[in-house]
Amino acid sequence: MKIKIEIDENLTEEEIVIRGSSLTEEMAAVQKAVADVLARKQTLTFYKSETEYYIPLQDILFFETDDGGISAHTADDVYAVKYKLYELEKVLPRNFIRVSKSTILNVAKVYSVERNLTASSIVQFAETHKQVYVSRYYYKSLKISLEEKRLK
Numbered sequence: 001m002k003i004k005i006e007i008d009e010n011l012t013e014e015e016i017v018i019r020g021s022s023l024t025e026e027m028a029a030v031q032k033a034v035a036d037v038l039a040r041k042q043t044l045t046f047y048k049s050e051t052e053y054y055i056p057l058q059d060i061l062f063f064e065t066d067d068g069g070i071s072a073h074t075a076d077d078v079y080a081v082k083y084k085l086y087e088l089e090k091v092l093p094r095n096f097i098r099v100s101k102s103t104i105l106n107v108a109k110v111y112s113v114e115r116n117l118t119a120s121s122i123v124q125f126a127e128t129h130k131q132v133y134v135s136r137y138y139y140k141s142l143k144i145s146l147e148e149k150r151l152k
Contacts, residue, residue: 001026001027001030016034018030018031032094035093035094036093044057044072044081044083044091045081045082046072046079046080046081047079047080047081047082048077048078048079048080053079055072055074055079057092057093057096057106058106058108059074059075060072060073060074060096060106060109061073061074061075061105061106061109061125061128061130062103062104062105062106062109062125062130062132063081063085063088063096063103063104063105064102064103064104064132065085065102065103069081070082070083070084070085070088073130075125075127075128075130076128085098085102085104088104089104092104095107095108095145095149097138097141097142097145098138098141099123099132099133099134099135099138099139099142100120100132100133100134100135100138101135103132103133105123105132105142107142107145107146107149108149109125109126110123110124110125110146111124111125111126112124113134113142113143113146115139119136120133120134120135120136121133121134121136121139121142122134123142
């Protein structure tokens with residue numbers, strides 16, 4: 001595999017192109033590595049009272065709907081976000097997945113999953129009392145994401 005960097009001063013936005021005759025595991029790994037690097041630097045604006053906060057997404061445990069808005073939870077605080085849940089799904093990196101109609105969680109922060117066959121499963125996060133419920137509909141996608149994380 002060849003790697004080439006071209007500088008074009010006329011570009012308004014950087015672009016990364018991966019070319020090949022077919023999609024290989026190596027190409028997929030390169031794409032994922034680039035996406036992960038970009039995701040680490042991505043931040044959103046969070047609000048609490050009259051103050052704006054710029055928190056790295058890697059510190060967010062989960063997003064959930066509540067009284068008239070969306071809340072972002074860290075291990076020890078809660079912030080408001082000016083997005084709808086479906087908008088967040090589009091802008092968040094791959095390690096954030098929907099686990100119920102009202103919740104998107106950061107798979108990288110999952111500590112344990114308590115499976116319940118007849119009702120929602122419970123996800124807990126390390127070093128905090130916070131937890132979220134995973135509906136049976138989304139449980140399989142959560143398990144797949146956790147398995148992918150484990151294999152990294």
